[in-house]
Amino acid sequence: xxxxxxxxxxxxxxxxxxxxxxxxxxxxxxxxxxxxxxxxxxxxxxxxxxxxxxxxxxxxxxxxxxxxxxxxxxxxxxxxxxxxxxxxxxxxxxxxxxxxxxxxxxxxxxxxxxxxxxxxxxxxxxxxxxxxxxxxxxxxxxxxxxxxxxxxxxxxxxxxxxxxxxxxxxxxxxxxxxxxxxxxxxxxxxxxxxxxxxxxxxxxxxxxxxxxxxxxxxxxxxxxxxxxxxxxxxxxxxxxxxxxxxxxxxxxxxxxxxxxxxxxxxxxxxxxxxxxxxxxxxxxxxxxxxxxxxxxxxxxxxxxxxxxxxxxxxxxxxxxxxxxxxxxxxxxxxxxxxxxxxxxxxxxxxxxxxxxxxxxxxxxxxxxxxxxxxxxxxxx
Amino acid sequence: xxxxxxxxxxxxxxxxxxxxxxxxxxxxxxxxxxxxxxxxxxxxxxxxxxxxxxxxxxxxxxxxxxxxxxxxxxxxxxxxxxxxxxxxxxxxxxxxxxxxxxxxxxxxxxxxxxxxxxxxxxxxxxxxxxxxxxxxxxxxxxxxxxxxxxxxxxxxxxxxxxxxxxxxxxxxxxxxxxxxxxxxxxxxxxxxxxxxxxxxxxxxxxxxxxxxxxxxxxxxxxxxxxxxxxxxxxxxxxxxxxxxxxxxxxxxxxxxxxxxxxxxxxxxxxxxxxxxxxxxxxxxxxxxxxxxxxxxxxxxxxxxxxxxxxxxxxxxxxxxxxxxxxxxxxxxxxxxxxxxxxxxxxxxxxxxxxxxxxxxxxxxxxxxxxxxxxxxxxxxxxxxxxxxxxxxxxxxxxxxxxxxxxxxxxxxxxxxxxxxxxxxxxxxxxxxxxxxxxxxxxxxxxxxxxxxxxxxxxxxxxxxxxxxxx
Numbered sequence: 001x002x003x004x005x006x007x008x009x010x011x012x013x014x015x016x017x018x019x020x021x022x023x024x025x026x027x028x029x030x031x032x033x034x035x036x037x038x039x040x041x042x043x044x045x046x047x048x049x050x051x052x053x054x055x056x057x058x059x060x061x062x063x064x065x066x067x068x069x070x071x072x073x074x075x076x077x078x079x080x081x082x083x084x085x086x087x088x089x090x091x092x093x094x095x096x097x098x099x100x101x102x103x104x105x106x107x108x109x110x111x112x113x114x115x116x117x118x119x120x121x122x123x124x125x126x127x128x129x130x131x132x133x134x135x136x137x138x139x140x141x142x143x144x145x146x147x148x149x150x151x152x153x154x155x156x157x158x159x160x161x162x163x164x165x166x167x168x169x170x171x172x173x174x175x176x177x178x179x180x181x182x183x184x185x186x187x188x189x190x191x192x193x194x195x196x197x198x199x200x201x202x203x204x205x206x207x208x209x210x211x212x213x214x215x216x217x218x219x220x221x222x223x224x225x226x227x228x229x230x231x232x233x234x235x236x237x238x239x240x241x242x243x244x245x246x247x248x249x250x251x252x253x254x255x256x257x258x259x260x261x262x263x264x265x266x267x268x269x270x271x272x273x274x275x276x277x278x279x280x281x282x283x284x285x286x287x288x289x290x291x292x293x294x295x296x297x298x299x300x301x302x303x304x305x306x307x308x309x310x311x312x313x314x315x316x317x318x319x320x321x322x323x324x325x326x327x328x329x330x331x332x333x334x335x336x337x338x339x340x341x342x343x344x345x346x347x348x349x350x351x352x353x354x355x356x357x358x359x360x361x362x363x364x365x366x367x368x369x370x371x372x373x374x375x376x377x378x379x380x
Numbered sequence: 381x382x383x384x385x386x387x388x389x390x391x392x393x394x395x396x397x398x399x400x401x402x403x404x405x406x407x408x409x410x411x412x413x414x415x416x417x418x419x420x421x422x423x424x425x426x427x428x429x430x431x432x433x434x435x436x437x438x439x440x441x442x443x444x445x446x447x448x449x450x451x452x453x454x455x456x457x458x459x460x461x462x463x464x465x466x467x468x469x470x471x472x473x474x475x476x477x478x479x480x481x482x483x484x485x486x487x488x489x490x491x492x493x494x495x496x497x498x499x500x501x502x503x504x505x506x507x508x509x510x511x512x513x514x515x516x517x518x519x520x521x522x523x524x525x526x527x528x529x530x531x532x533x534x535x536x537x538x539x540x541x542x543x544x545x546x547x548x549x550x551x552x553x554x555x556x557x558x559x560x561x562x563x564x565x566x567x568x569x570x571x572x573x574x575x576x577x578x579x580x581x582x583x584x585x586x587x588x589x590x591x592x593x594x595x596x597x598x599x600x601x602x603x604x605x606x607x608x609x610x611x612x613x614x615x616x617x618x619x620x621x622x623x624x625x626x627x628x629x630x631x632x633x634x635x636x637x638x639x640x641x642x643x644x645x646x647x648x649x650x651x652x653x654x655x656x657x658x659x660x661x662x663x664x665x666x667x668x669x670x671x672x673x674x675x676x677x678x679x680x681x682x683x684x685x686x687x688x689x690x691x692x693x694x695x696x697x698x699x700x701x702x703x704x705x706x707x708x709x710x711x712x713x714x715x716x717x718x719x720x721x722x723x724x725x726x727x728x729x730x731x732x733x734x735x736x737x738x739x740x741x742x743x744x745x746x747x748x749x750x751x752x753x754x755x756x757x758x759x760x761x762x763x764x765x766x767x768x769x770x771x772x773x774x775x776x777x778x779x780x781x782x783x784x785x786x787x788x789x790x791x792x793x794x795x796x797x798x799x800x801x802x803x804x805x806x807x808x809x810x811x812x813x814x815x816x817x818x819x820x821x822x823x824x825x826x827x828x829x830x831x832x833x834x835x836x837x838x839x840x841x842x843x844x845x846x847x848x849x850x
Contacts, residue, residue, distance in 0.1 A: 013761030015732070024732075165406060167683040167732040167759060170719070225763030226736065230771040239776065240740045243768060246761050 001266040004283075004298065007305045009188065011176070011254040012169055013247065019218030020162035021181065023254060025174035031190035031307050034069045034278055034299070038201050039108065049095045049110065049117075055124075055144075057098070057117050060152070062204040064095075067107045067299065067308070069276045099273045099280055107275050111310050112205055114272065115297045118282040119314070120146045123325045126361070127333040134333070138361040143325075148318060150206035156184075157215040163202055168195070174309070176259055177202065180218035183262055183292060184211040188309040190299075210315040224250065261292035262311065269298070277302045285314070287322035321356045347373040382832035389430050389835065390826050391797045392423045394809035396434055396443035398798055399791035403688040405695075406757065407793040415793035416446070424450050428462065433839045435469045436846035438815045444473050445485045452502070453494045467498060468847055474506050479516065482506065483523025490530040503531040507538040514543055514564040517550055519582045525551045579603045583612050626656035631664050632812040635701035638725065639693045646725055654725060661704035664814050668709055675710035676747035678738045679703055679717050679724075680754035686729035687790075696729050698789040699753045701813030706751060709817070714745040718754070733757055735801070736764025743772060749783050751820070755790040756799030756807070769802040785823040787816065 006025075014023045040063050041047065047061040098117055099109040126142030127134045153159050156179065166175075173195050174188035184207055189195045226246045233239050255263055267283035274280075278299050285293040296311030314322070331337035339349035350362060350370040359367060399416050403409045424431045424447075435447055448470050451458075458466060474482050486503055489495070507527060510516050517524055528535060528551065535551070536544035543562050550556075550565050560566040563580075570577035571589045578589045583604055590600040601620035605613075613622040614629065614637060626634060638646065638653050646653065662669055685696035703724045707713050715724070716738045719731045735758040742750055758765040769784070786807040788798035800807035806826035808819045825835045 012732075013759065015759050016762070165684070168730075169732045169760070170730075223759075223762040226761045226767050227763075228767040228771050230775050233771050233775045236740065236744050236776065239768060239771060240744075242771075243736055243740055243764055246736075246764060250761060 005304045011251050016223045017162035018158040018220050019180045020158050021178040022166050023176040024169045024172045026171045027173040034190045036065050036194045039064045064110045115282045115295045119295045123329045129332045133366045135363045151212040153203040153205050179211050180214040186311045190307045208315040293319045386832040386835045394798045396439035397811050398809035400442050402690045405684045411793040432466045433843050435473045436843045440811050441481050452499045455496050455498050483520050486527040500531040513539045514562045518568050627659035631660040632701040636697040657704045661708040665708040672709040673748035674712045675749045676714040676742035676745045677706050678742050678752045681717050681719050681727045682733040695789045698813050700724050702753045716742050732760040734760040736768045739768050752786040766802040769805050773804040785820050
């Protein structure tokens with residue numbers, strides 16, 4: 001368990017367009033020995049990612065990132081051209097693993113899908129203790145297949161315009177994306193040039209149902225206008241000082257109020273790949289219901305500072321699923337104990353599992369009995 | 381009532397100066413059009429006299445055409461005196477408008493079914509006053525044909541004798557005679573089968589014939605060179621290797637051209653381009669050169685100064701042209717670009733807009749005049765420019781020792797005006813940097829300190845000057 005380390009990253013004033021607020025993050029010193037560039041897989045079809053132990057991950061994956069590292073400062077690897085494919089066929093891309101070393105110092109990984117796979121694989125093997133209530137299917141196959149839905153950035157109302165009109169700051173290495181003032185995503189890269197190249201890929205990323213709905217229903221959010229107190233301004237230097245104070249105030253307001261749920265939370269961080277002095281990891285939140293929960297992936301240097309970060313905000317139902325699974329796992333998959341820890345009856349807990357889409361884990365007769373029980377308790 | 385009128389008119393003048401109905405960085409073409417349409421309807425309905433008088437100001441051609449069209453379409457609402465003045469204003473305006481736009485306007489009138497006696501008279505007079513009607517007949521053949529048809533004019537009523545006989549044949553008859561007596565019309569006839577005659581025609585017409593004859597592009601461009609207009613030769617500067625007198629170009633046009641060049645070329649031709657820009661600026665400044673004292677300018681080269689695909693780098697070009705003009709006008713000059721750039725020749729739309737911080741920097745040079753050329757989308761942090769200007773006016777310069785003006789090249793469709801930074805600083809729309817001295821003078825009206833009477837006097841004065849025979 002650890003928090004994300006944003007040392008060296010400073011939030012600058014936000015730019016607002018409609019319901020979307022973009023907060024630029026600049027780096028004091030860009031990282032030159034780790035560079036990212038995009039690899040586009042095109043818009044034609046789904047991708048299958050083969051995972052170790054004969055599991056497969058199928059998703060619409062429009063792009064991937066390639067990280068290059070070296071001891072000396074490196075340049076981005078460059079773009080590549082693909083030959084056009086016939087339009088009549090649906091092409092399936094096959095990728096081997098989420099993160100794959102392509103060369104001695106080059107790593108290809110699928111942004112967000114790496115994190116999403118971590119979330120889907122949460123307690124994927126099913127019950128660890130074979131209590132009576134669990135169905136044969138849960139015992140044999142675990143939670144497989146698990147699926148989650150998300151929206152492509154292009155479907156999020158107003159996001160395309162907001163990204164297009166955004167004015168990238170010099171030295172900008174990241175952005176915090178708010179939709180209707182809910183933190184939708186954080187994106188950090190090592191170098192300003194990488195950011196400039198990857199800015200548009202935010203539109204190719206996936207966003208949860210919550211963000212999509214917020215964007216659709218949100219009224220335009222107001223900009224945080226600067227306010228100066230003229231009482232103490234006696235000279236131009238006072239005015240200058242008051243103006244620069246605005247920036248500092250905004251920076252602390254942003255990290256302590258707006259982004260606090262992302263930055264000041266403990267995450268379960270799991271290492272995926274070691275690349276020189278950098279570590280690619282993915283992280284899962286504590287799945288606290290009715291709070292902000294982000295999953296994501298992060299590249300950190302040997303001192304734990306963030307070189308690359310990409311997060312996905314979980315929707316309420318996704319948080320609930322994670323929360324239920326975590327609760328079960330914490331109580332060795334014992335229904336009664338898990339229900340007790342939440343302060344509810346086993347029948348109510350079963351209903352929650354059912355509502356979360358995990359009914360198939362329980363035996364039919366257990367389900368029926370609990371349904372009847374809860375009916376009896378609700379009807380007087 | 382008077383204050384409201386003054387505010388409405390200032391808003392309208394700003395819109396008519398800046399909006400071209402095209403896509404801008406922050407709004408689509410349809411939004412611009414709809415917003416402009418509403419504004420025209422509102423102003424024409426409430427202040428018809430002033431609406432017509434705006435034709436005498438430095439508004440852009442689209443709005444001049446829109447005003448003309450609306451005035452002609454609503455002739456019935458005007459009193460005879462109004463009509464007389466409107467007629468003179470329209471006639472004068474059409475003379476200074478580019479002919480292709482006037483022909484487009486006539487076509488619009490035709491489509492809108494506006495064909496009252498006044499309209500026909502205006503078309504007749506304009507056509508009769510054209511300097512070279514044979515040239516118009518060849519270059520704007522369709523436009524002229526439509527105009528004549530719409531105004532029910534026999535060609536002999538607008539042109540001299542020889543051409544009068546032939547123009548009807550040229551425009552309306554399908555069978556061409558064996559020869560025309562007018563040389564240009566005859567060149568056009570011969571150009572159908574004779575390659576040499578192609579080079580006697582205007583470039584746009586010749587281009588079509590060149591394709592028809594399959595003339596090699598390089599050969600064609602080298603031979604057509606003498607017939608190019610000034611703008612065409614600037615556009616074909618590289619491909620046709622034309623001789624362009626850059627210094628004779630209008631300043632903003634020149635700035636647009638410079639910004640369209642790749643960085644490497646700008647570096648190679650630095651001396652040539654800089655001297656051309658300086659010369660054009662000095663020519664524009666005229667007798668006022670060096671008279672403005674200490675001038676500090678905040679110039680916007682943020683990403684939004686890119687404009688849009690159809691108005692590429694227009695706001696930046698205005699800022700660059702403004703930079704050179706202010707350099708010529710000022711005794712001492714302090715330019716401050718939002719990106720921190722110090723070489724305007726290399727400017728490029730990039731980065732955020734920290735207007736507030738730059739204004740503080742500008743004020744620290746203790747200027748006599750502060751000019752801000754920006755689209756007004758202050759975002760690093762948002763609203764700081766407004767606050768800085770407010771506090772500065774309230775605490776540090778309450779007696780208006782420094783004159784401050786915000787020049788905005790972009791029309792904000794949502795506000796029906798250009799985006800202003802602060803109430804304390806007047807904002808005026810700017811189309812060409814050449815109008816900058818006039819606009820700065822005009823800006824005092826938007827400050828809210830001069831009333832409707834002086835604004836009205838200003839309008840009358842401009843109308844009188846506009847109608848004086850040049």
